[in-house]
Amino acid sequence: MAKEIVCRGDSQSCPALPGGGGDIQQSVGQDLTAYFSGQLSPQTRRAYWGDMRAFLRFLGLEGRQSMDADVIHALANVSREVATAYRDSLIAGGLAPATISRKISVVSGAMEILREEGAIPRNPFSRVKRPKVSREGTTPGLTREQTEKLIHTPDKDKRVGHRDFILLCSLFACGLRVHEAVKIRKEDFQEDKGHIVLRVLGKGGVDAKVKIVPALWREVSAYMGRWQIQGYLFSPLSRNDIYNSPERHITTTAARQLFKKYCRRCGLDAGRLSPHVGRVTAITLALAGGATPRQAMHLSRHANIETVIRYDRNRQD
Secondary structure, eight states: OHHHHSOOSOTTTSOOOTTTTHHHHHHHHHHHHHHHHTOSSHHHHHHHHHHHHHHHHHTTOTTOOSOOHHHHHHHHTOOHHHHHHHHHHHHHTTOOHHHHHHHHHHHHHHHHHHHHTTSSSSOTTTTOOOOOOOSSOOSOOOOHHHHHHHHTOSOTTSHHHHHHHHHHHHHHHHOOOHHHHTTOBGGGEEEETTEEEEEEEOGGGOEEEEEOOHHHHHHHHHHHHHTTOOSBTTOOOOSSGGGOOTTOOOOHHHHHHHHHHHHHHTTOOTTTOOTHHHHHHHHHHHHHTTOOHHHHHHHHTOSSHHHHHHHOTTTTO
8 A cells, every 4th residue: 555655765756845955855864863863772773763664664665774865755755544554554463552652653753853844744643543552561470489490490500501590680680671681790780888789771871770689699799709700791602702702791682592491491481471571570579579669660760650560460469
């Protein structure tokens, strides 16, 4: 449908942008680039670009990496019918309502820039209804018994197993996001007012301190001392030494793979589980253990209590 209705980026068939041709085109291109590149978090920047490229593929513009003239012309010719068709294609693809809403929001944000610059009279996505997003979280949580079984699955007698044990502990005990956990360095652990804290660069580029419970600190200290850790805690331990450096950390993809590997080994459904389970479980078990929602909010570094409550998998038990 999109290919029939929308200009495919051919400058011969697309009408010129109003208000001054090249000047406005350059201004729109700069604003669009700033919109995608100006997000604080690297993860958010990658997600935004990925969502935009998905829409461009829908329009028949494959492999575009920048906001060039063809892209701007194509976006300027998107109609409300095409915007609706794109939403329907995401629904047909079986994506979760929250994912669909996010993808549409990203593209709608780009369209707002074109509208503000006078390139289009109205945002074609402004009146496109989006799927209702449930207030219930979808990531499952583990029980205390499942958590302990998973954490103790790696073989601590081997360096790679000891590394993975500490990584799993960091996810479940601290409620870290996986991209925060893989970047932990030895010097990120500090003493603050009698407590050991971990400095992390959290969501949105916010610098935060996470308190480390004494039991976890003992395990981390033993790991760093035994293997003489310098630099990143979770560096690659490949058979090819060229990749093994304390100044490199394992990727989030590698962390997800090893998480699923240990889930399979201890009999959990690896297909349903990801490292984010550690964050959900940390909040759920904290609340089940008597923590107040405000304390759980401090643990997870969420901005509001409502978000914390969404993570509590036991509240209806």
